Amino acid sequence: MRRIALAIGLVLTLTSAPTAASAAAASAPPSPAGAVAVPADLTGREVSFSGGGRLTLHGTVLSPVKAAPGRPGMVLVHGAGTGTPRAKLMGEAVEFAREGMSVLVYDKRSEGYSTFHRSYSTLADDALGAVAALRSQPGVDPAKVGVWGLSEGGWVAPLAASRSRDVAFVVVVGANALTPLRQQTWAVAAGLRKAGVAGSLVDRAEPALYRTIADGGMFPEPWYDPEPTLAAVRQPVLAVWGVHDLLTPPEETPPIFARALEKGGNRHYTFRFFPGADHAAHLTPDGGVTRLPALAPGYADLVGSWVREVVSGRPPLASISGPAPEQATPTVPVDRPAPWESAPVQLAVMLLLIAAFAAYPVTALARRLRGRAPTALPAAPRVLAAAGTAAVLGGFAYLFYLLMTGGKLAAPGPVLLGRPVVWLALQALALTAVAASVRTVWAWRRAGTRGERVRLGLLLAGGALFLPWSLYWGLLLV
Secondary structure, three states, X not given: OHHHHHHHOOOOOOOOOOOOOOOOOEEOOOOOOOOOOOOOOEEEEEEEEEOHHHOEEEEEEEEEOOOOOOEEEEEEEOOOOOOOOHHHHHHHHHHHHOOOOEEEEEOOOOOXXXXXXXXXXXXXXXXXXXXXXXXXXXXXXXXEEEEEEEOOHHHHHHHHHHHOOOOOOEEEEOOOOOOHHHHHHHHHHHHHHHOOOOOHHHHHHHHHHHHHHHHOOOOOOOOOOOHHHHHOOOOOEEEXXXXXXXXXXXXXXXXXXXXXXXXXXXXXXXXXXXXXXXXXXXXXXXXXXOOOOOEOOOHHHHHHHHHXXXXXXXXXXXXXXXXXXOOOOOOOOOOOOOHHHOHHHHHHHHHHHHHHHHHHHHHHHHHHHOOOOOOOOOOHHHHHHHHHHHHHHHHHHHHHHHHHHOOOOOOOOOEEOOEEHHHHHHHHHHHHHHHHHHHHHHHHHOXXXXXXXXXXXXXXHHHHHHHHHHHHOOOOOO
């Protein structure tokens, strides 16, 4: 099924830990992504290490020029993205290193990771390989090395910590305690609403789209449940959220995080919300849509002071502080589809609709090429064939576009009356196709030949199937 879905572009995101010996850091030439520029008050050391599946990964260890011996260390784990270069997190790495830590930031893997496939287990092995590399660095106390994870890294970092006591602490930013499919569905809907979109595109088409692609194997780790992993984390946890997070539901996630940690008996957690900050705890001037380079004031200081308390043997007890986060709408469950909603059925229906609508003009063209005189018929069948084909293919293309541009924030295009102009046009085509189906019944009854009745009958079958299909996808709903 996965190959079939890939072929047609169906509408559209425990192994053992590596040993210290296999993951030991070594001096290495710059990776293909290139070494990063290091400020004058810091030193940079290029390292390589073995991640999951013995894949060699490359990174940079940043340390203060006058670094104290026995200092703590922290590994930075990227958010979603294939082959994300270490430079993407250099702002955080520099600020954390200035807090007195050695910070390892590495280029994310591209092998075994893509839009449609990834393994949090493998990514956790990558993080543990980086932990082993950082623990072996001169001046770093191996008992004081922790992990920091952003966004997707908020699933990966706790998983790594739950597997190894070599991880001394966990810091997560923009982390999510819901399943990835539920989080992504909410995030794209939040982005659409932020762009002024309402109605069936958000309420019906978007969740249906994600159920379908998950069922078709096109969404990685869709029903991964992070709660059991969080309950297995025994290390102190610092969790940070920006109040304007549009990618992780910032109101719903923290209580689930706390519940899971306390279920495992871990009360050494600190939750902090930062005003004026987005998903990555960067400043945002427009409620989370635009990310500025600057970190939220006090964020790096908090990480530094919290890590110092933890590694000195004084991990803070449960506390939550900061302004209340802003979450305009709640998440909704995204259940596995019923058999009739499944990806194979959706694929089959789409192909049947295209065949039924396209057959009418194709057979008319064939008759002309054979020199047969065209039959005089009302315009309704031609309108049905054209509008139905355009609505099916156009709907597929637009939803695919939203999927591919919705990984960060949705970009629906111009919006009119709470609906994207493209979606309004598709709805108009759907209504036209339904109206033309009714008129085509009259043409079928008046058809003069058996062949013409067959052609129109096939077209009407497509029209009959189009009605429930367009209702399901919200094209005929407000």
